[in-house]
Amino acid sequence: MDTLPALFHDYTFRTVALGSALLGVVSGVIGSFAVLRKQSLLGDGVSHAALPGVVAAFLLTGSKNTEVLLLGALLTGLAATFIIMSIVKHSRIKFDGALALVMSVFFGLGLVLLTYSQKIPDANQAGLKRFIYGQASTLLERDVIMTAACGAVLLLIVILFWKELKLFSFDPEFAEAIGFSTGKLNILLSFLIVLAIIIGLQTVGVVLMSAMLISPGVAARQWSDRLWLMVALAAGFGAASGVLGTLLSSAVPGLPTGPVIVVCITAVAVFSLLFAPGRGILHRIYRRKKNSARFKAERRPKL
Amino acid sequence: MTAGVEIQLIAVIVSAACALPGVFLVLRKMSMMSDSITHTILLGIVLAFFLTEDLSSPLLIAGAALMGVATVWLTETLMNTRLMSEDSAVGIVFPLLFSIAIILITRYAGSVHLDTDSVLLGELAFAPFDRLVVFGVDIGAKAIYTSGALLLINVILITVFYKELKIVTFDPMLASLLGFSPGLVHYGLMTLVSLTAVGAFEAVGSVLVVAFMIGPPLTAYMLTDDLKKMLLLSAGFGALSGILGYHAALLPDVSIAGSMAVTTGLVFAVVFIFAPKRGLIGVFIRKIKRDNFMRS
16 A cells, blocks of 8 residues: 555546546536436436537547537537437427437447548547547546536536526426426526536546436435535545545556446445435334334333 | 348348337336346346356356346336435446446456447447358358347247236236236346347447337337337338448448437437327427417
């Protein structure tokens, strides 16, 4: 363990750890609302739909600038969200069906574009695939700065619309009744989810980003019934898993960062489900045992 | 048979085989379970490979199918704690299992000739290279026979258990009253979905299996209320997308499976807009007529 302090002085490690921690905070905060609104899987859909955007942006501009590629991802992510919502609105098809269809079709389109880009002579498209699996170890300082900037904007929006989002998460009918447009709030929340996903693509990739969104929220939900505490806890869990995952993958050779972060955050969620006071499974079993013991004791006739 | 004909044959068979169990996923509102299963079978394959150390062992398929069922069980166990909603349970289980699979593959990359690319993305164009040779005679691409067997299993099981599947899908209460176990039928269906995903992913890649499982049934769902018609239409739409997708991929020389998925989406879009009763235009015209009627 004597390499640990040395690791913290390592520039690459600090950059990656900081980037992962920031991502954890952002996805924890946004994910809390996604979990409460039962929209967690939208993140999974959007992250798959980002692939054609990334490749199309590369094909159109020829640039491999992360900002350009992520802008493409943002556009197709939003387009996919819009299509999913329209399908659900105008037909009897349910959300999960529309999501599964749109997500896989967009991913198919991404694959078509990717194979097309590989046919172009001397187009250096090698960096594009990193968005499928994510490559946290390639994070640069400017990526971290961009994550921080986008994250700050997201958090600001959440703080500004705190009351609206809170009402919308717990009692949409009431929110509608007192004059908030739930349609608009739904679009706002979807936009926040899409943006959070896009930020995370580079670190953990298309496939695993949904876990970053869901697990912190689910874990935090077990510890508190207060929204601000839940959101704060989710941000903390996300950040801690980001740092821990980076640490583990740097310390043990051959461990990919993104998947290790996902395993860490899921471990936190499972721990919370088991051990959280009040809601946790163990506490529930304990309470049931105690109740039945008390029940037996009370039934025993007094002598 | 030329390679092109063989690829189209495989595309048609795989699409139809995926569409059949997909109908029940759509009707039972479990579409995202297909996404989950298609990811986690990778872990099943990796674990089975560690046991057998043989990439062509049939145990790999068994391991993958088992992992699919385990995924469903884990997701439902989480859901039944009632500590989270259904979608969160799905979204926690499959990234975890998939992460473990990637970690195992990366860590033991030297000894495993498994490529996450080939599992996730698949490539139909390579299917004709893998021949099935019986007694020294080349009788066609291997994938034709594996996917054909898959289609046959799906058709037989769905025909035999049609009544059970129908009742459990539309009225689980009645099903348990009549003495069918909804749980048994449910897990039977999930085993079928896992098997189909395992059989299909080699050809088309795991993410795109979702398109073939969910796309054609949703398209059929826009057109009919009859379960039998929906099954037939789904298989038909699946086969159609397979052939159209193959030809669309030829000219720009791109991923065939990807092009098939895009075609599935386009076919859905056309039906979604033009379907006689439930299509976008039909709904719109009816709304205008109603408004005019109300005004007059």
